[in-house]
Amino acid sequence: MCYRFADLTTACQDDWTAYLQHDFVRALGAGSLDENAFRHYLKQDYLFLIHFARAYALAAYKSRTLADLRQAHEGLKAIVDIELDLHVGFCREWGISEDDLAQLPEARATLAYTRYVLDTGNRGDLLDLHVALAPCLVGYGEIANWLNAQPFTLRGEGNPYDAWIAMYASDEFQAAMNAELEWLNARLADVTPARFAELSTTFRDATRLEIDFWQMGLDQAD
Numbered sequence: 001m002c003y004r005f006a007d008l009t010t011a012c013q014d015d016w017t018a019y020l021q022h023d024f025v026r027a028l029g030a031g032s033l034d035e036n037a038f039r040h041y042l043k044q045d046y047l048f049l050i051h052f053a054r055a056y057a058l059a060a061y062k063s064r065t066l067a068d069l070r071q072a073h074e075g076l077k078a079i080v081d082i083e084l085d086l087h088v089g090f091c092r093e094w095g096i097s098e099d100d101l102a103q104l105p106e107a108r109a110t111l112a113y114t115r116y117v118l119d120t121g122n123r124g125d126l127l128d129l130h131v132a133l134a135p136c137l138v139g140y141g142e143i144a145n146w147l148n149a150q151p152f153t154l155r156g157e158g159n160p161y162d163a164w165i166a167m168y169a170s171d172e173f174q175a176a177m178n179a180e181l182e183w184l185n186a187r188l189a190d191v192t193p194a195r196f197a198e199l200s201t202t203f204r205d206a207t208r209l210e211i212d213f214w215q216m217g218l219d220q221a222d
């Protein structure tokens with residue numbers, strides 16, 4: 001058996017679809033999302049990104065080849081030097097100051113998801129960690145593509161969330177997503193059925209934690 005990334009999504013199809021097509025995502029596409037729900041999401045996403053950077057550092061530690069070490073290093077640099085700055089700027093445009101960000105209490109959904117990813121990487125190897133990160137990396141790219149194909153999606157100035165869609169639909173982000181898919185497909189090709197079952201559980205858990213993250217945004221839950 002030669003597994004591929006698509007086998008991971010097929011193994012938890014209902015959860016994967018519930019994540020990609022969540023009400024939060026639909027409302028983003030339609031431009032109808034409650035602005036305070038979006039602000040709450042942005043704030044928690046700042047904390048999420050910091051832990052995500054730690055996960056890249058863990059990926060560096062778990063790397064056994066120079067190529068993997070370089071890939072983790074590039075990911076860590078991108079998130080620390082570029083994406084977090086972009087996120088802080090984005091938050092500022094939505095009226096959230098750096099002071100607000102520095103003092104945020106962490107919501108339970110953020111805590112659960114980020115620590116799950118870090119624990120999975122700690123317990124397992126680099127593939128376990130990448131699979132735990134895949135719903136985040138691949139999911140957001142697929143969400144942007146799905147939104148672009150929906151008739152209810154409003155693109156351009158009429159949608160206050162257009163910049164968010166544009167970011168994940170961008171060629172640059174789609175290329176990063178495709179590089180990750182290639183990496184995963186190469187590693188999944190030679191795993192045993194028992195190992196695949198283990199990885200599917202991780203993928204499903206992380207996907208369900210992404211669903212909880214959207215729901216946390218909608219409910220403005222702490």
Ligand SMILES: Cc1ncc(C[n+]2csc(CCO)c2C)c(N)n1
Nearest residue numbers: 045048049052079083136137140213
């Ligand atoms: C809850 C949550 N899940 C996924 C992403 C998307 N994301 C975060 S870091 C990263 C990779 C580096 O570009 C990607 C795709 C998010 N922002 N928030």
